[in-house]
Amino acid sequence: MNFSWPKEYTDYRERVIEFAKKELNDDALIQRDHEGIFARDLWDKCGKFGIQGLGAPTRYGGSHEEVDILRAAYAMEGLGYGCKDVGLTIALNAHIWAVQMSITLFGTEEQKQKYLPKMASGEWIGAHALSEETSGSDVFNMKMTAEKVDGGYILNGEKRLVTLAPIADVAVAFANANPKVGKWGVTAFIVDKTMQGFECQPVQHKMGLRTVPLGRIKFNNCFVPEENRLGKEGAGFSISNHSLEYDRCCILAGKLGAMARQLDEAVAYAKSRQQYGQPIGNFQAVSHRIADMKLRLETSRLMLYKMAWLKKNDKPAMLEAAMLKLHLSEAYVASSLDAIRVHGGNGYLTDFGVERGLRDAVGGIIYAGTSDIQRNIIAKFLGL
Numbered sequence: 001m002n003f004s005w006p007k008e009y010t011d012y013r014e015r016v017i018e019f020a021k022k023e024l025n026d027d028a029l030i031q032r033d034h035e036g037i038f039a040r041d042l043w044d045k046c047g048k049f050g051i052q053g054l055g056a057p058t059r060y061g062g063s064h065e066e067v068d069i070l071r072a073a074y075a076m077e078g079l080g081y082g083c084k085d086v087g088l089t090i091a092l093n094a095h096i097w098a099v100q101m102s103i104t105l106f107g108t109e110e111q112k113q114k115y116l117p118k119m120a121s122g123e124w125i126g127a128h129a130l131s132e133e134t135s136g137s138d139v140f141n142m143k144m145t146a147e148k149v150d151g152g153y154i155l156n157g158e159k160r161l162v163t164l165a166p167i168a169d170v171a172v173a174f175a176n177a178n179p180k181v182g183k184w185g186v187t188a189f190i191v192d193k194t195m196q197g198f199e200c201q202p203v204q205h206k207m208g209l210r211t212v213p214l215g216r217i218k219f220n221n222c223f224v225p226e227e228n229r230l231g232k233e234g235a236g237f238s239i240s241n242h243s244l245e246y247d248r249c250c251i252l253a254g255k256l257g258a259m260a261r262q263l264d265e266a267v268a269y270a271k272s273r274q275q276y277g278q279p280i281g282n283f284q285a286v287s288h289r290i291a292d293m294k295l296r297l298e299t300s301r302l303m304l305y306k307m308a309w310l311k312k313n314d315k316p317a318m319l320e321a322a323m324l325k326l327h328l329s330e331a332y333v334a335s336s337l338d339a340i341r342v343h344g345g346n347g348y349l350t351d352f353g354v355e356r357g358l359r360d361a362v363g364g365i366i367y368a369g370t371s372d373i374q375r376n377i378i379a380k381f382l383g384l
């Protein structure tokens with residue numbers, strides 16, 4: 001077993017960290033969180049650097065010859081470490097892995113040529129439209145329909161809680177083309193802003209991740225030409241499951257980087273903050289709390305690297321994806337609360353920049369399958 005990374009990967013990750021620290025942490029960081037503003041200019045800078053390009057091969061505008069999930073996960077960890085705007089890193093990962101990667105993996109040649117270059121450069125923003133009002137965890141029990149007509153399909157329905165929906169140029173949207181066969185009728189479509197009846201709704205306000213807009217998309221008698229069906233009719237279930245594995249790997253990698261930054265900040269604070277005439281890090285209650293943060297970080301890291309390795313080697317990783325999602329997202333919440341405790345009253349003050357971590361972390365135990373659903377998957381693998 002070899003735990004070292006190739007120099008090419010470590011060099012790239014260093015460049016990503018340097019770029020993120022220099023270009024993505026602007027003075028408006030706290031204000032954007034306060035007002036719920038998405039930083040389009042920073043998104044575009046990421047596009048120029050090649051971040052969005054990690055999800056497409058160079059022949060379709062991507063940043064490397066082929067998509068390499070190991071390199072991407074490692075780079076995303078670096079991005080999460082360098083960039084203090086967790087909302088932005090979530091936005092990037094949702095766009096790249098749930099949307100762009102679905103097209104990279106399952107798209108026709110024409111679909112790839114039409115959509116990937118615009119998405120890989122950051123010019124177009126993508127959304128993954130799956131959840132509905134009455135189908136969240138039970139997501140494939142959806143109401144949205146795709147009625148087959150001459151030359152294409154008519155989509156009707158409404159998606160909710162969709163990351164980037166209010167500003168999406170394109171969506172990979174799921175609708176049932178044959179409700180009689182239940183989830184086996186669920187079909188994926190590439191729907192874009194040029195199509196009538198594709199209606200992105202305004203931003204919905206939320207607890208955290210305020211710098212990434214989230215909302216509803218209505219499909220109102222939306223005609224989608226046959227050539228925009230992604231994969232075969234009825235393949236939506238497997239397309240979604242497949243791309244979710246990439247999504248989990250890389251969204252979580254960004255969070256892993258954020259956890260590493262959080263740990264560094266907690267250690268520095270514990271060394272510099274004095275109480276009772278000594279640094280608070282001398283008190284075991286504080287140092288053990290930080291030791292627990294380190295343990296959560298390293299266990300999450302090992303699980304993430306294993307998951308990325310499995311995907312790189314085309315091995316099934318559903319169980320590992322569920323365990324990683326459950327462990328890392330819960331670890332991030334626990335460590336974010338610990339970070340606040342270490343910083344005391346300062347940890348509670350918005351301007352200090354620590355409390356935001358907890359608000360941003362909580363979404364992770366809900367989206368892409370709640371922690372309960374991950375436990376269900378793990379239990380099923382154990383024959384329960």
Ligand SMILES: Cc1cc2nc3c(=O)[nH]c(=O)nc-3n(C[C@H](O)[C@H](O)[C@H](O)COP(=O)(O)OP(=O)(O)OC[C@H]3O[C@@H](n4cnc5c(N)ncnc54)[C@H](O)[C@@H]3O)c2cc1C
Nearest residue numbers: 128129130131136137161162163363366367368369370372
């Ligand atoms: C920040 C954020 C971003 C999101 N981004 C997207 C996106 O880009 N695209 C998209 O399509 N969706 C997105 N979602 C939606 C997300 O995937 C759903 O919220 C999630 O799957 C849960 O569905 P629900 O909210 O309807 O909750 P419900 O399914 O109603 O669950 C409510 C509670 O019941 C529990 N529960 C339900 N069923 C079971 C069961 N069988 N066993 C045990 N417990 C169960 C759940 O764990 C939860 O505690 C996002 C959500 C958030 C918070």
